[in-house]
Amino acid sequence: MKSARPRSATIPKKAVRQTKSAGLPKSKVMSLYRAQVKQMRNEKPVLISQTSTIIGTDNSWFNAQIIPRDPSWVAVNNASYVWYSGNLNSSNAIISKTFTLALNRNILASTLFLSVDNYAVVIINGVPLLFDGPTTATSNFNPGRTFNIRTFLRKGRNDIVIIAFNDNGARSQDNPAGVAARLNINLSAIQS
Numbered sequence: 001m002k003s004a005r006p007r008s009a010t011i012p013k014k015a016v017r018q019t020k021s022a023g024l025p026k027s028k029v030m031s032l033y034r035a036q037v038k039q040m041r042n043e044k045p046v047l048i049s050q051t052s053t054i055i056g057t058d059n060s061w062f063n064a065q066i067i068p069r070d071p072s073w074v075a076v077n078n079a080s081y082v083w084y085s086g087n088l089n090s091s092n093a094i095i096s097k098t099f100t101l102a103l104n105r106n107i108l109a110s111t112l113f114l115s116v117d118n119y120a121v122v123i124i125n126g127v128p129l130l131f132d133g134p135t136t137a138t139s140n141f142n143p144g145r146t147f148n149i150r151t152f153l154r155k156g157r158n159d160i161v162i163i164a165f166n167d168n169g170a171r172s173q174d175n176p177a178g179v180a181a182r183l184n185i186n187l188s189a190i191q192s
């Protein structure tokens with residue numbers, strides 16, 4: 001009798017892009033992530049209890065400051081372009097947000113829209129969603145990209161860290177840099 005083939009564990013469908021890193025080793029990027037989460041541990045998470053929520057980049061994001069939109073960047077509804085508030089000329093910006101999803105609602109759907117000049121790493125709850133390699137591809141900021149992040153989120157506290165990189169060094173008049181991100185989150189009715 002033929003024995004049943006062991007079934008491999010189901011691999012969760014996540015939009016993880018492996019190996020490519022934004023000019024930094026993955027270990028370095030993960031340590032930047034951990035340092036950022038530690039820095040914002042005293043930030044009060046936004047409590048999300050409504051069924052439909054939008055979280056867009058603005059000055060409330062940790063280390064973020066709103067900057068003018070470059071004419072070549074796509075206009076993003078409900079999110080502003082930002083850069084590192086500590087130094088707007090920096091060649092990169094590490095920004096983040098923490099929020100709490102209601103425990104008595106299920107996560108039905110969630111997407112992340114990202115527009116970045118020039119490329120980015122995105123980590124949600126310690127799990128890499130996006131690891132861009134260095135690029136000047138204009139599609140990164142027009143039209144930008146949308147990711148399904150439902151499986152990255154969880155009930156309770158969540159964090160998202162975006163490390164945005166400007167190609168070829170400092171952000172300047174001649175070499176603009178900016179990032180706009182928008183999370184759309186849909187929760188179920190209250191589960192009894």
Ligand SMILES: [Ca+2]
Binds near residue numbers: 166167176
């Ligand atoms: Ca640039």
